[in-house]
Amino acid sequence: MILGIFSQLNGSGGIQRIGRHTASSIAYHAKKQKKEFLIFGLNDAEGKNEIQVEDISFEFIGFGKKKISLISSAIKISKKVTGVYINHVNLCPVGFLMQKINPSLDYWVEIYGIDAWKKFSFFKKHSFKKAKNIVSVCQFTADKAEKINNINKEKFVVIPPAIDPVFWKSREKLKTQENTKKEKILLTVCRLDASEKYKGLDHVICALPKIQKQFKNCQYFIVGDGNDRERLEKLSKEVGVEDSVIFEGNKSTQELHEYYHNCDIFLQPSNAEGWSSVYMEAMFFSKPAIGCNDGGTPEIVLDGKTGFLVKYADIEKIARTVIDIFQNPEEAKKIAETGRVRVEKEFTFKNRIQRIEKLLEGNPETFI
Numbered sequence: 255m256i257l258g259i260f261s262q263l264n265g266s267g268g269i270q271r272i273g274r275h276t277a278s279s280i281a282y283h284a285k286k287q288k289k290e291f292l293i294f295g296l297n298d299a300e301g302k303n304e305i306q307v308e309d310i311s312f313e314f315i316g317f318g319k320k321k322i323s324l325i326s327s328a329i330k331i332s333k334k335v336t337g338v339y340i341n342h343v344n345l346c347p348v349g350f351l352m353q354k355i356n357p358s359l360d361y362w363v364e365i366y367g368i369d370a371w372k373k374f375s376f377f378k379k380h381s382f383k384k385a386k387n388i389v390s391v392c393q394f395t396a397d398k399a400e401k402i403n404n405i406n407k408e409k410f411v412v413i414p415p416a417i418d419p420v421f422w423k424s425r426e427k428l429k430t431q432e433n434t435k436k437e438k439i440l441l442t443v444c445r446l447d448a449s450e451k452y453k454g455l456d457h458v459i460c461a462l463p464k465i466q467k468q469f470k471n472c473q474y475f476i477v478g479d480g481n482d483r484e485r486l487e488k489l490s491k492e493v494g495v496e497d498s499v500i501f502e503g504n505k506s507t508q509e510l511h512e513y514y515h516n517c518d519i520f521l522q523p524s525n526a527e528g529w530s531s532v533y534m535e536a537m538f539f540s541k542p543a544i545g546c547n548d549g550g551t552p553e554i555v556l557d558g559k560t561g562f563l564v565k566y567a568d569i570e571k572i573a574r575t576v577i578d579i580f581q582n583p584e585e586a587k588k589i590a591e592t593g594r595v596r597v598e599k600e601f602t603f604k605n606r607i608q609r610i611e612k613l614l615e616g617n618p619e620t621f622i
Contacts, residue, residue, distance in 0.1 A: 255290040256280055256614065257335045259328060259349075261342040262297040263305060263314060266507070268531050269366060272391070272415045273341050274307055275603060276364070279610035280339060281312040292331070296324050296345070308419040308603060325351070332356045337614060343369055343382065350381035360386040362613060367391075367528025367550070370399040379403050387411045387618055391529035392550030411618040414553075415531050416606035417538050417597055424511040425539060433516065438472040438580060440465075441517035441541075443510065443532045444524075446480035446501075454523035454546065455486055457569050462495045464573035469580055472498065477513055479503045514539040519579055525566035527551050534601055537561065537593035542579050542586045544572070560593035 258280045260273045277293050284291035291312075295303065298316030305312060317324040328338075328348050332355035340349050341364045349361030363385045370390070374382060382388065388409050390396035396410040440462075444453050458474060465472050476486070476499065483501060490499040505513065514520070520536030521544035533543045533554045543561035545551040555561035562579070564571040579586040600621075612619055 255292060255331070255334045255336060256284050257328065257331070257338045258291070258293040258314075259324070259338060259340045259345050260293065260295050260314075261345065263293075263295040264298050264303065264316075266504075268415070269341070271418060271531070272364075272366075274305055275416050275418075275606050276339065276341060276610060277305065277314065278307040278310040278312070278603075279607040280614070282310050282607055283611045283614055290334075294324055294328065296321060324348070328352055329355065332359065335359055337361065339610075339614075340364065340385075343374070343378065346385065347377055347381040350377075350384050353384065362387050362389055364389040365391070365395055365399055365528075367395055368526060370395055370528075372402065374403055383409075385409065387613060389413050389613065391415055392553045394550040394553065395528040410620070411613060412621045413606070413609045413613070413618075414601055414621050415529055415534070416601050416603045417531075417534060419603050420507060421511065421535065421538055424508060425515070428511060428515040431515075435516060436471060438469050439517045439519075440472065440474045440576065441477070441513055441520050441536070442474075442522050443477045443513070443520075443535075444522060444530075445478050446476070446482040446486065448480070448482040448485070450480075450526075451482065452524055452526040454525070454566065456489055457523055457567055457572055458521060459486065459489050459493055459495060459499055461569045461573040461576070462498060463493060464570070465576050466495070466498065468577050472576075472580075474499045475502055475513060475517065476500065477502045477505050477510060511539075514541060517541055519544060519576060521545070521572070521576070523564055523566065523572055524551070525549065529554065533561065534597055537590065538597045540587075540590045540594045542590045543593065544575055555593075556596075558589070560589060560596050562589075 258277050262270050263273050293314035295316045297319050300318030303316050332352040338349045338361040346363045353359045490496040520541045523546045525546050525548040527549040529550045536543045545555040546566045547563040557563040562575050
């Protein structure tokens, strides 16, 4: 039996979406191999839940945030399980405990960004080291986790996230809509959390007056919400661009796709990202993407090839890059198209399934 242990599967966040893709990959692989499988979701509604990604559907068990109940359920079936995929480092010790009961059991742990950029407690670190492989969404996170916690480099496998299958149908539908907007639209999609000021939205707001000297009709749309919104709204007023910075709050998946479709430039000049899927999503819609040359972003946004990178907090460079894109639309279009082609080639749901399958079969291939 293959067991998947996930922090949460239902929800709109990036880790939840990656989790759904991974759980679907496990279900697909198990069904193809005629093996039993079981999926647990710690923070999902208690009891049976159902998920469908493209043509893969399966049931999973939610534990309603009852961690002890999940751990107990996992340990009870340890002797029946051959492999455990754990999608969050905080749940890593569950795999270690199961392996103590069943030494032939293998377990894999997935890491993302700031969750793995710190020293772990002794027990968590020991559990981490005992994993068969550590799956990282990007090389930057793998390297940082390896260095900080002194983990064997050979254990790490880079498997990047995939563009969600719903994007394909949505994009085709939106292509038929006529775009009549006259404004130049900048877009950021992220949580507005006070603990995530590193996202760099304040730097874009401060760059806007410089951009508007050249393009007066430029507007900055922010999709997402949180407790940092008030600070950013206040900053917009202080800078004098409150009428040009539009806080849209949280949006549905379909609405989000419309924002990607309608924007001219996507930018999120953050300095603390592992793999932020929003760059990938914007590129899928053939939009020029601006990120920072920090963290895992340069692995998604290839500077001058599939997008543009700037130094963190360099307001002048942010403004200059936006202006250059507007002034050189043909060159920007070529780069955006190169980004779209790369996303469609490298970051599909099918690729994600194949990479997870190879991992489960003991033949992992790291993404280069």
